[in-house]
Amino acid sequence: MKKILNDVYSYVDEMLVGLCAAHPEYYAQVSEGARVIKRPEAPIAGKVGIVTGGGSGHLPIFTGYVGRGLLDATAIGDVFASPSADQMAEAMRAANGGKGVLRLYGNYGGDVMNFDMAGDIVEMEDIPSTTVVLADDVASAKPAEAAKRRGVAGMVYAFKIAGAAADAGKDLAEVTRIAQKTADACRTIGAALTSCTVPQAGKPTFEIGETEMEMGMGIHGEPGVWRGALRKADEIAAEMMDILLADQPLARGERVSPLINSLGATPPEELYILYRYVKARLDDMGVRIVMPLVGRYATSMEMAGVSFTFCKLDDELETYLKAPAECAFWKV
């Protein structure tokens, strides 16, 4: 296993210690070893709190997006494993500034069960809370079963836009509405070229041939739509765009923010080659591009591959997307 670590069991804890040590202005541990990270100034009185959570191994997702105009707290599990309901309840307490808390996270069975459980726990403490679950991975279920889809890089838009709405002083119902609207506006498709390695597993999550790629693969190696020979950049981009547009058409005059995301090892050079295609085609379609994002926004450690997310915007979402925000991984 080619990973830089001391001990597979301390991977997450040591990572969080380093993260908070490097960026104390953004991240603070709620208590040592709790794996709950909050903004140092949280809870912020009078502001709706936003929490997320999920498995480690996806930086900047989840913890990275704790920051001004973004999230208030997060609960972190082992690599690719849900944090416990207990941690999530703790994150909600840390985020609650008296106006309630939005739970905003990706649609994975374990995470959903635990966040619901956490909601039950803090309800007893009179913390009102709501839930918005991202289910943007179009490859993970047919449109008819869209609610079963997994949540992937669309989270980045939901964090940003909901975070801006909370920052603007909106109440819990309103922040929740806007978060849900963002979640509904996001579609993502991924393609993997190589596997990553979960430290505790010690070997690659899946095998894939030297010249193969897998279209539609999930960020933990969940099976995709097809596996076959590695294609040219423009062919890959074309197919990914076709899939996204089939699920959520974009008409002339509409606007979209595209996120061309590296799953980890794929370098920015190659993301820009892909973006070149995406931009030309959207221009051709007469679709207006707003704040294109190209980089590593939602990853699977050292996995090579990319995902495309299209977040369809209207005036409201565009305003919140462009509002100032700040964390160690992203400044707007």
Add this chain to the structure above:
Amino acid sequence: MKKILNDVYSYVDEMLVGLCAAHPEYYAQVSEGARVIKRPEAPIAGKVGIVTGGGSGHLPIFTGYVGRGLLDATAIGDVFASPSADQMAEAMRAANGGKGVLRLYGNYGGDVMNFDMAGDIVEMEDIPSTTVVLADDVASAKPAEAAKRRGVAGMVYAFKIAGAAADAGKDLAEVTRIAQKTADACRTIGAALTSCTVPQAGKPTFEIGETEMEMGMGIHGEPGVWRGALRKADEIAAEMMDILLADQPLARGERVSPLINSLGATPPEELYILYRYVKARLDDMGVRIVMPLVGRYATSMEMAGVSFTFCKLDDELETYLKAPAECAFWKV
């Protein structure tokens, strides 16, 4: 070759098209296909221009650091290959706002020859220029031959600090002095876990065993200090710090900005595990940490591995390091 591209010969050009399309507020092509990128507002009258250049495949280095408070223009070669003197001269013209131009780049034979040649060319056009070459890779030559060392991630500090000095209105001699002082204050050591693949080569630059690492390896795969079994994170960090401190001691009360840099595939999780060690040890030594940088600042495409850079600071360098700056990859 597991790379996302259309054609190995158009890799660089398509990358630059995508980069400029994604971030037109930061990057503009001087002319189509010229592989010379400048700030859209360059040349900036009355400001000293700063240019850099070198091979592609190191984003954010080189082109990424074109931006306010950073660089004015850059000349880009094929992956890992020097741009031509002609491109460099073009970059210097694009950067010259009438106060002369600093050439600030890494110590590689081809780059040095070409930048010197470019200096000869623009001298005929009455553009005054100076040179500062980064030679921060301590593994590439003994202290006695320090001038022969290669330039690696220390460039990030030189770009930032010299860029701030130029932004502050300093003249060419002064910007040059400050850039040289920064170059002298930087020491870097790298360690590689896997190779990257140069598109035109089509296969990994070097072979390395499934459980091996190489200490001191250069960013193009130049041989290092030792090759052996992959060590634990803290052991790697300790050795890298030992090497840096032997070359440039840090006494109690002195200050340093440490850069824990991924060469590409190594995820931020693992950088933070390393930073945890670095921070604890510097704290222990009574050395003050200023603006620690953890992330992908100077890469070799999909190479797995890390580099540590220590930039020793005084009041002057610290002020410029913390001054505002902005490019698509980094905002201060």
Add this chain to the structure above:
Amino acid sequence: MALTTESLAVGLAGVAARMETAAEELNRLDAQIGDGDLGVTMVRIGRGVNEVLGDLPDDVGMAFMKCVQAITKVSGSSYATLVATALMSAAKVCKGRTEVPLSEMSALLAGAAEAMKARGKAELGDKTVIDAIDAAAKAVVGLDDGRAILAAAGAAVDDVIERMRDRPNRVGRARIWAEKSIGLDDPGMVAFRRMIEGLAG
């Protein structure tokens, strides 16, 4: 016969012990269609609960609640959360009582199954632990003797594992390996079977 905090503690200690020996089997089953951590999860649950057993309140409902807390603390695995959910539903029913007649066991199990369905958004027939609990609930209707209850529940679970084997898993991580899961035992159902063995001591 009645359930008291004391008998609950004895039973749960037995479960914790059985989990240590069952861990390998459960990891192996989970690895075939999931992430292979179910044994680890069960050991964590067992050890977590073990830590609070010496210190349970007499109120059976509160005793259940304490176990819920212990479990949500040590694991975020689906199964741990489902077990915690089941115990929470029992806690609500038993709250304020120091003795709960074993004749209520069927209703407790049925209530747990309902809570788990809601939590996991699963249905009967999806080949999950819920099918096993539902079968147990039905098998112990009218029984009020501990041994008899465990025997009937165990047999019912064996039977439903058998009946479900050739069907696909429809929820949880195993859903994406639905075809592959045909012919394999659901790890969560087997874990419940081992818990019953643990209760039987």
Add this chain to the structure above:
Amino acid sequence: MALTTESLAVGLAGVAARMETAAEELNRLDAQIGDGDLGVTMVRIGRGVNEVLGDLPDDVGMAFMKCVQAITKVSGSSYATLVATALMSAAKVCKGRTEVPLSEMSALLAGAAEAMKARGKAELGDKTVIDAIDAAAKAVVGLDDGRAILAAAGAAVDDVIERMRDRPNRVGRARIWAEKSIGLDDPGMVAFRRMIEGLAG
């Protein structure tokens, strides 16, 4: 005999043609101790220069300068920049003249070697193209016939390649493979030899 723009153009066309056939050999030699692109570089130089040959000014110095520009445009390889540097030094000497006696060839070569030393921060004996040019400069002292110059230069270069073979490369990319380079011909010296062959037609 004298060097004119016309004879220069004929000679360079011959060099360009020879580079097309030498490319593979030069790539192979460079791959052993460098990045394997020297053949590609020489082809680029040849084609770049070819494009301006039809359009050279009569001033021999200016003609050299035009070639310099053509070369710095097409390649940033070390060798291209060294060749451009050499031609630039010749340009300075020949500027303002339409005829340059071939008896100056030794001085032109020696001047080029000096300029390249400065550009590449290399010394004689570092096993680079500079050793070859220096040897050629010395071999053609006093000669003023084109054929004789090419023959003497070619022999001298063959000889220096031979003599240097068992020494290590000390500058450029090959420096890091110094040990490995012992026993191998320096690709830049061989490229210069092939250029002489091209000039000879």
